Amino acid sequence: MKYVLMFVETEQFAKELEAMGELEQRAAYEAVGRWFAENADKITHHTHLAPVHTATTVRLGQGEPVVTDGPFVEGKEVVSGFAEVEVADLDEALKLARSWPACPIVEIRPVS
Amino acid sequence: MHEEMSREVLARVVREHAGRLAASLVSLLGDFSAAEDLVQDAVETALRRWPVEGVPERPDAWLSTVARRRGLDVLRRESNYRAKLARLTWPAPAAPDDRLRLIFTCCHPALSRAAQIALTLRVVCGLSTTQIAAAFVVPESTVAQRITRAKRKIGEAGIPYRVPPQEELPERLGEVLAVIYLLFNEGYLSSTAEQAQARDLVDDAEWLASLLANLVPKDPEVAGLLALIRLHRARGGARFDADGRLVLLADQDRSLWDRRAIEDATALLTRAARVHRRPGPYQLQAAIVACHAEAETFADTDWAQILVLYDMLLHLTPSPVTRLHRAIAVRYARGVEAALAELKELGDALERYPLFHATQAELLRGLGRREEARRADERALELIANPAQQALLEQRLAWD
Structure with a gap:
């Protein structure tokens, strides 16, 4: 089955990352790189998004589309990237998500 | 010519066979939801007919036949399922007990606790939606919706039908034990002297724990939970007075306690503890209850030992x-x-x-x-x- 893992950053996590020294930061990025390399056979596609301050939202439906600055939900948790994976079942997808070395929340959705 | 069947007998027969049938139908069809619908249908038919006609000589064959017939009927358009169902015969070839897979699927961590409980009761224990709603005092539509959503999630999110691999087993067993424990608590704490419910959740909880103990004989926490349930039940006779009021532990007539059952449960606990030196939370809770159960009088209670056990329990689960x-x-x-x-x-x-x-x-x-x-x-x-x-x-x- 195909699933999308949505990586969700929190304010807390962003702060921690910022507070890290250069070496620590590099180690954190390397851990992410290793995760992608180790699971390359299951990952069919992935994207890392630019920071949330670059987001623009368009709301359609009521008259003219309304364009606003910012993400569609203002909150402390923001989606920072996606990975599409091809695995046997939810348990395998869960196993991947559990081993994710970076941001603290991962949402798993099957691709319909 | 049959005697009026007690609710317990009916519940016991259904409990013994519904889960097995569900397990084999899920394997056969490869579709949890469709298989579960067929079993539920057969169980509801049984609950209607058996009290009138009596329990058939082979309840398993009876349920299987009803489910098969119903399946051929309702799955008309699913030619794939029909072909598989057509091959379903009784007696089924001796298959290993598949109910463990069923239990792990129903108690999958991707389902909410409420859904896990409802699904386990329905699929593994064979309760009808009406019975579950009555036991938890919630509207039937709530239970029905919960089960429908859970079944959809199993199918659409790809929740597997299998026993988890060794490295995931402790955690996944923890989910199953939590479900059984909550079930037991719900039944035990809400029960009254005059049991008005159609089915006693305490029976189902004990039955589930003992089924799990048979299927996973080496896990000490499973044994611990089973012992905990049995120790509570062994003292059930003294929990209420003649007017149906709860009696506090200090005031209970201990001659009404089932000493034999207490000894058996304590022995079960001791065996589990002997193999594994580090007792988990269920074993510790059972040991606390055992301390109470072994005291001849309230004054004989070994409070110092109970304190030690509480300290160990708090260390594990503050x-x-x-x-x-x-x-x-x-x-x-x-x-x-x-x-x-x-x-x-x-x-x-x-x-x-x-x-x-x-x-x-x-x-x-x-x-x-x-x-x-x-x-x-x-x-x-x-x-x-x-x-x-x-x-x-x-x-x-x-x-x-």
Whole structure:
């Protein structure tokens, strides 16, 4: 089955990352790189998004589309990237998500 | 010509066969939801007909035939399923007990706890939606919706039908044990002397724990939970007086306790502890109950041992409610003042927990501080919203 893992950053996590020294930061990025390399056979596609301050939202439906600055939900948790994976079942997808070395929340959705 | 069938007999027969049939149908069809619908249908038919016609000689064959016939009927468009069902014959070739897979799927962590409970009762134990709703005092539509959503999620999110691999087993077993434990608590705490429910959740919880103990014989926590349930039940005869009121542990007539059952459950616990040196939370809780159960009189209770067990339990699973229970042991092991001091630290965490205030009232009264005791009791009563919770409070006050 195909699933999308949505990586969700929190304010807390962003702060921690910022507070890290250069070496620590590099180690954190390397851990992410290793995760992608180790699971390359299951990952069919992935994207890392630019920071949330670059987001623009368009709301359609009521008259003219309304364009606003910012993400569609203002909150402390923001989606920072996606990975599409091809695995046997939810348990395998869960196993991947559990081993994710970076941001603290991962949402798993099957691709319909 | 048959005698009127008791609810227990009916429940037992259904429980024994419904889960097996569900397990084999899920394997056969490869579709959890479709298989479950067929079993539920067969079970509902059985619940209607068996009380009138009597239980057939081979209930398993009967249920299987009804499910198959129904399947051929409703799955008309699914030619793939029809072909598979057409091959279903009875007696089925000796298959290993597949119910473990069924249990792990129903208690998958991707499902909410409420869904896990409803699904386990329906699929593994063969309860109807009506029976589940009655047992939990919730509208039938709520249960039905919960089950429908859970089944859709199993299918659409790809929740597998299998026993998890060894490295995931402890965690996944933990989910199953939590479901059985909640089921037991719900049945045990809400039960009254005149049991008005169509089915006794306590029976189902014990049955599930014992099924799990057979399927996963080496896990000490499974044995611990089974022992815990059996130890509670062994003292069931003394829990209510002739008028159906709860009797506190200190006042129970211990000659009504089932000594034989207590010995058996204690032996089960000892065997589990012997193999694995580090007892988990269910074994510790069972050991606490065993301490109470082994005391000839309330005065004989080994409070020092109970305190040690509570400390071990708190080390594994810290919780203010467990600390409150421990404080009651402190009262008997070290005195009222010491217990009251323990309670002081819990005030913030348990401000909205009626038992906290009720316990405080008890302790204050023991010290002759009547006015403060009365206020604490009032606060406890304020927090108790309904009779069921009141029963729960009294039950918890029985220190077990």
